[in-house]
Amino acid sequence: MKILLVFDFDNTIIDDNSDTWIVQCAPGKKLPIELQNSYQKGLWTEFMGRVFKYLGDKGVREDEMKRAVTSVPFTPGMVELFNFIRKNKDKFDCIIISDSNSVFIDWVLEAANFHDVFDKVLTNPAAFDSKGHLTVENYHAHSCNRCPKNLCKNVALAEFVGKQSQQVMSYTQIVYIGDGENDVCPITLLKKNDVAMPRKGYALQKTLTRMSQNLEPMEYSIVVWSSGIEIMSHLQFLIKE
Numbered sequence: 755m756k757i758l759l760v761f762d763f764d765n766t767i768i769d770d771n772s773d774t775w776i777v778q779c780a781p782g783k784k785l786p787i788e789l790q791n792s793y794q795k796g797l798w799t800e801f802m803g804r805v806f807k808y809l810g811d812k813g814v815r816e817d818e819m820k821r822a823v824t825s826v827p828f829t830p831g832m833v834e835l836f837n838f839i840r841k842n843k844d845k846f847d848c849i850i851i852s853d854s855n856s857v858f859i860d861w862v863l864e865a866a867n868f869h870d871v872f873d874k875v876l877t878n879p880a881a882f883d884s885k886g887h888l889t890v891e892n893y894h895a896h897s898c899n900r901c902p903k904n905l906c907k908n909v910a911l912a913e914f915v916g917k918q919s920q921q922v923m924s925y926t927q928i929v930y931i932g933d934g935e936n937d938v939c940p941i942t943l944l945k946k947n948d949v950a951m952p953r954k955g956y957a958l959q960k961t962l963t964r965m966s967q968n969l970e971p972m973e974y975s976i977v978v979w980s981s982g983i984e985i986m987s988h989l990q991f992l993i994k995e
């Protein structure tokens with residue numbers, strides 16, 4: 755029996771947002787106003803598709819984008835945390851659920867040699883087309899009205915855990931580590947014994963605080979973190995129990 759660790763990517767594993775960081779590759783390091791203003795709520799993947807097309811049209815090539823994305827720093831303590839998880843893979847399964855895309859996450863994990871730490875990455879599938887444009891698709895279709903059209907992390911997590919319990923194993927507990935508004939929906943899936951770990955000072959922590967003040971039912975425990983070292987300490991505590 756193992757513990758399942760679920761990581762968000764942007765502002766959790768890496769200390770910035772890869773989708774906004776990539777704008778550094780644009781001429782003048784910014785997007786034209788019309789493009790900036792073309793974002794419609796809930797349609798993030800479509801918006802990023804237009805950003806990637808614009809970068810491609812401006813002659814920004816794959817290696818330049820890769821250099822930019824792999825230069826985003828890891829959040830403090832994450833490298834130490836992943837080394838700890840790697841040493842304890844008999845106790846942990848570890849996945850990423852992210853609204854970024856498969857190409858960016860692959861680049862980051864490959865550059866830092868962390869592919870072996872993660873059992874699965876659930877994110878919007880991306881690829882370079884014959885013109886050298888990065889294209890991105892929705893991870894799935896879902897009917898959750900809290901989440902962007904391309905991904906409900908709750909549905910993605912429930913599907914993953916369901917499949918694992920049929921084919922491989924059930925987890926003793928789930929530890930969910932994230933920072934953002936799109937991490938609220940999957941956290942509502944957590945049960946007694948599970949742990950929600952919001953990043954200190956970020957949107958997820960504020961929302962969970964508000965939910966507990968409103969006395970919304972929460973069976974799971976909440977442990978706030980500001981570095982990977984603090985997450986590691988809590989995991990050490992969990993495996994000693």
Ligand SMILES: [Mg+2]
Pocket residue numbers: 762763764765766932933934
């Ligand atoms: Mg995030």
Ligand SMILES: [Zn+2]
Pocket residue numbers: 898899900901906907908909939940
């Ligand atoms: Zn949702």
